[in-house]
Every structure is written in structure tokens, then in C-alpha cells.
Amino acid sequence: MKRLDKDLPLYYFQNLMNFSHLGTHFVTSRHGGVSSDSYKSLNMGMMQDDPVDNVMENRNKVAKAVGLNANDFVYPVQVHGTHVPRVYEIDRGKGCHSISDAFADTDGFITNVPRLCLMTLAADCVPIVFLDPVEKAIGVAHAGWKGTVLKIPAVLIDNMKSEFGTNPANLIVGIGPSGGPCCYEVGNDVVEEIAVHFNPSQVTVQRDGKTYFDMWKANWLTLTESRVKQENIEIAGICTITDNHTFFSARRGDNGRFAAGIFLV
Numbered sequence: 209m210k211r212l213d214k215d216l217p218l219y220y221f222q223n224l225m226n227f228s229h230l231g232t233h234f235v236t237s238r239h240g241g242v243s244s245d246s247y248k249s250l251n252m253g254m255m256q257d258d259p260v261d262n263v264m265e266n267r268n269k270v271a272k273a274v275g276l277n278a279n280d281f282v283y284p285v286q287v288h289g290t291h292v293p294r295v296y297e298i299d300r301g302k303g304c305h306s307i308s309d310a311f312a313d314t315d316g317f318i319t320n321v322p323r324l325c326l327m328t329l330a331a332d333c334v335p336i337v338f339l340d341p342v343e344k345a346i347g348v349a350h351a352g353w354k355g356t357v358l359k360i361p362a363v364l365i366d367n368m369k370s371e372f373g374t375n376p377a378n379l380i381v382g383i384g385p386s387g388g389p390c391c392y393e394v395g396n397d398v399v400e401e402i403a404v405h406f407n408p409s410q411v412t413v414q415r416d417g418k419t420y421f422d423m424w425k426a427n428w429l430t431l432t433e434s435r436v437k438q439e440n441i442e443i444a445g446i447c448t449i450t451d452n453h454t455f456f457s458a459r460r461g462d463n464g465r466f467a468a469g470i471f472l473v
């Protein structure tokens with residue numbers, strides 16, 4: 209990833225930057241906002257104890273930095289599932305000002321509507337962004353350990369195929385900052401779930417009697433199984449637990465959420 213500062217520090221995937229004439233994406237950090245305490249400072253999530261005015265000011269700052277208005281976004285209420293709806297023009301602005309009209313039970317979006325920014329929120333879960341430069345369509349997914357195990361990237365790609373005629377071989381994908389294999393410890397219950405869908409030896413790391421889930425590798429495997437080309441997948445390789453001074457980490461006790469977004473120009 210590459211960091212560029214324009215009003216705020218924002219992070220970009222190099223592979224997607226090659227297609228900036230078609231789409232713009234970004235990953236926010238925890239810096240540049242107005243929230244306090246464990247939401248400090250650029251909390252993008254509507255949380256109980258972070259005043260809505262703070263979140264709205266943060267969201268407005270991000271919108272301005274990427275050349276959009278606050279109403280050009282859609283936000284989900286994430287539940288670690290695999291529901292990935294298509295977003296239409298009529299949905300523009302849903303979830304921007306309140307969770308009451310956000311997309312319920314949603315862990316990803318796809319669209320082909322220009323200047324409508326699909327958002328996902330994370331703090332250790334894996335944000336993943338997708339661009340189909342041929343059919344001019346985009347997607348975002350939120351893959352925590354559950355979404356990763358349930359292979360939400362494959363669900364999203366299937367939806368892009370049926371809705372937009374996407375050929376997975378054309379997709380450009382970025383796997384964002386999240387809990388990494390260095391820190392993302394999991395218990396036996398999670399290892400059992402992993403084993404249902406993956407070969408655990410491929411996606412877990414054993415160290416000092418503990419097991420760590422490599423969600424980057426697991427999502428990479430799901431993408432390549434879905435026929436995304438290896439050379440079109442960029443892994444940020446940034447662990448939010450290690451690099452907690454830059455990104456929110458739930459496991460470090462943060463209540464804030466950073467965001468990944470993408471929109472067609």
C-alpha cells in the first residue's frame with residue numbers, strides 16, 4: 209500500500225491505483241478525525257458512545273478528501289455473514305447519517321453506479337476491495353474470521369458475475385490491513401470452523417503452543433479458487449494489532465473503526 213496525505217492520511221493499493229481513470233479507492237487510518245478516547249480520532253463507525261456529530265464530521269472529512277459528498281456513500285450494519293447486495297442509485301446515502309437506514313445484515317456491496325462509494329468498516333477484520341475494469345463494476349467485502357471461513361470473497365464474485373457479467377480473471381483486488389498471522393490468535397473452536405472450509409496447515413501458523421489464523425492467505429486462496437489472477441491481488445500486509453498506532457484494533461481495545469471504500473469515477 210501507499211500512503212498519500214491530502215487533508216487526511218489515506219492508504220491506497222498500488223494495483224488499483226493503475227485504474228484511477230475508472231475508480232477511486234482508499235483505506236482510512238485512525239488519524240485525522242475529531243473523535244476522542246478509544247475512538248480517537250478518525251472513527252468511521254456509528255458507535256453507541258461516540259457522538260454522531262463526531263462520526264459525521266469524520267465521514268465528511270473523508271468524503272471531502274476523496275472528492276465526494278457525505279451523501280454519496282452507503283454503509284452496512286455488519287454481522288459477519290455473507291450477504292452482499294447490489295446497490296442502486298436509489299440507495300445512495302443509506303447509512304450515512306444513521307444506522308437506522310444502513311443496509312442490515314450486510315458484509316459487502318457491489319455496484320456499477322458511478323460516484324457511489326461502497327464502504328466497509330474494520331478493526332482487525334479484513335476489508336477487501338474489488339474492481340472489474342472491463343464491465344466497470346466494483347465491490348467491497350468485510351471478512352472477519354467468520355466471513356473469511358465462509359468465503360465471502362467467493363460470494364461477492366459470484367454476485368458480480370450474475371449481476372454484471374464479471375469475468376474473475378479481470379478483477380483487481382486489494383486485501384487491506386487487518387489482524388495478521390503474527391498476532392491474530394484463534395482458539396480450537398475457530399480452528400475447527402477453519403478446518404471445515406480450508407486445509408488448516410495452509411492458513412494457520414503455530415507458535416509457542418498457540419494458533420494464529422492467516423486471514424490474508426485464506427482470502428487469497430478463496431480469490432484464486434474463484435479464478436482471480438494471482439498478479440491482480442495485492443495484500444497490504446499491515447497487521448492492525450501490531451500497527452495499532454495507525455489502525456484501529458478491536459483486540460487492542462479500540463472501539464473505533466477505520467474504513468475501506470471504493471467508487472467508480
Ligand SMILES: [Zn+2]
Pocket residue numbers: 387388389390391392447448449450451
Ligand atoms: Zn501483528
